[in-house]
Amino acid sequence: MRRTLLLLSGIVLVAGAAAIAGLAGPPSPPPPPPIPVGPLIAPLTGADLARFTRGRDLFNKDFRIGEGVGPVFNADSCRACHQDPFLGGAGGVDVQVQRPAISDGEGGFMPPPETGGLAQTHAIPGVAREEIPDTVVFVERRNSPTLLGLGRVEQITEAAIIANEDLTDADEDGIFGIAHRLPGGGVGRLGWRANVPNLLAFVRDAMGNEMGITVPATANPFGILDDVDGALDPELSNEEIDDVVFFLQQLDFVALGAANATTLQGSQLFEQIGCATCHTPVLDGVELYSNLLLHDVQPDDFVGITQGQATEGLYRTAPLRGLRDTAPYFHDGRSDTIEQAVRRHDGEARTVREAFEALTPAEQAALLAFLESL
Numbered sequence: 302m303r304r305t306l307l308l309l310s311g312i313v314l315v316a317g318a319a320a321i322a323g324l325a326g327p328p329s330p331p332p333p334p335p336i337p338v339g340p341l342i343a344p345l346t347g348a349d350l351a352r353f354t355r356g357r358d359l360f361n362k363d364f365r366i367g368e369g370v371g372p373v374f375n376a377d378s379c380r381a382c383h384q385d386p387f388l389g390g391a392g393g394v395d396v397q398v399q400r401p402a403i404s405d406g407e408g409g410f411m412p413p414p415e416t417g418g419l420a421q422t423h424a425i426p427g428v429a430r431e432e433i434p435d436t437v438v439f440v441e442r443r444n445s446p447t448l449l450g451l452g453r454v455e456q457i458t459e460a461a462i463i464a465n466e467d468l469t470d471a472d473e474d475g476i477f478g479i480a481h482r483l484p485g486g487g488v489g490r491l492g493w494r495a496n497v498p499n500l501l502a503f504v505r506d507a508m509g510n511e512m513g514i515t516v517p518a519t520a521n522p523f524g525i526l527d528d529v530d531g532a533l534d535p536e537l538s539n540e541e542i543d544d545v546v547f548f549l550q551q552l553d554f555v556a557l558g559a560a561n562a563t564t565l566q567g568s569q570l571f572e573q574i575g576c577a578t579c580h581t582p583v584l585d586g587v588e589l590y591s592n593l594l595l596h597d598v599q600p601d602d603f604v605g606i607t608q609g610q611a612t613e614g615l616y617r618t619a620p621l622r623g624l625r626d627t628a629p630y631f632h633d634g635r636s637d638t639i640e641q642a643v644r645r646h647d648g649e650a651r652t653v654r655e656a657f658e659a660l661t662p663a664e665q666a667a668l669l670a671f672l673e674s675l
């Protein structure tokens with residue numbers, strides 16, 4: 302079950318007390334009791350534990366006006382969208398992020414200048430909320446993924462990702478596979494379109510795009526450096542950002558469910574019918590069920606906004622660890638169940654999906670039981 306969101310609790314308090322952004326509000330309310338943290342990669346003591354706790358408290362904190370939230374934002378805490386089944390986990394449909402698109406005049410789509418890439422759903426008092434302009438052709442919804450295990454995902458080498466690329470479908474199985482090469486060099490691995498290289502970059506990016514929290518100028522190209530909300534920029538220090546990164550690096554995957562005859566059969570079918578071609582069970586020692594490459598598994602009539610090298614239908618093979626806790630599924634969260642997500646594969650995965658459909662009901666059930674155990 303999803304927990305009730307504590308979204309905006311801090312904002313409501315401040316809005317009543319001081320309607321103008323930048324006025325110091327009443328003293329900060331105590332942070333909400335943290336949602337439990339799941340398994341850690343290794344036990345922590347001493348300075349590491351202190352750093353972890355600082356990072357956890359920042360991730361869990363309801364940022365207030367005057368502390369830098371806004372001028373426009375989606376939520377006032379990281380926790381609001383990342384909390385199932387533990388702090389740092391996935392988020393529900395109620396906190397999806399919206400990416401509006403207008404025509405680029407050449408048959409493709411781009412973000413409208415009025416909102417930029419994201420249309421944030423909230424604004425601080427005195428600032429107009431971002432409206433979706435009339436020129437928008439469609440709004441791409443983005444589901445909040447789990448962050449559990451990303452410390453392990455960071456350890457996977459770029460060479461291991463690139464090794465599985467198949468740019469020309471050399472083996473003629475209808476399945477390609479593109480590593481998302483970033484403009485500044487390196488390979489992306491985080492985000493639905495693998496357009497972000499690591500946790501440091503994503504934390505900087507999410508602080509700005511989701512909460513309106515500005516970050517210090519460094520060589521890192523991610524993050525928003527200044528904004529107009531009455532709080533002094535940067536609204537977070539490099540040390541605080543590093544603490545959040547350290548916190549996330551310690552969070553492990555939820556343990557695999559117990560294997561039994563049915564899940565073992567399911568895992569064999571997963572390999573046999575070709576799911577494992579993209580959902581690589583073990584990548585560079587990490588049991589992730591993803592090759593971290595971009596694939597087009599969308600139907601022919603799909604429309605999407607290009608992000609870097611990820612043109613229209615290209616999304617990162619979604620890692621399948623923790624699946625049982627992270628409904629809904631697919632980048633847009635439009636699949637409520639794991640089965641719907643499997644049946645929705647098209648494009649490069651059409652043949653594999655047809656192989657799933659051709660299984661007997663008992664075999665399909667075994668494969669789904671296996672997915673539920675990840």
Ligand code: HEC
Nearest residue numbers: 375376379382398443444445491492493503504507508511
């Ligand atoms: C309003 C909801 C929302 C809030 C608030 C939010 N996120 Fe996210 N988060 C998302 C969504 C949606 C994605 C997927 C983004 C994409 O790829 O389009 C995501 C993705 C991520 C990822 C990459 C996950 C992966 O598997 O690749 C990280 C890391 C992350 N968020 C960290 C944070 C941190 C740190 C904060 C607080 C500063 C935060 N998020 C706040 C919705 C949110």
Ligand code: HEC
Nearest residue numbers: 576579596616617618619630631632642643649650653657
């Ligand atoms: C050609 C590569 C490819 C093949 C083959 C493939 N998938 Fe996927 N899978 C993807 C991509 C890419 C996504 C993310 C799509 C999106 O979000 O739009 C995905 C998403 C998923 C999801 C949703 C995960 C989430 O967190 O939202 C599940 C479940 C899944 N695949 C299971 C399977 C199963 C089971 C098979 C075999 C029947 C399979 N996939 C075959 C590439 C593939």
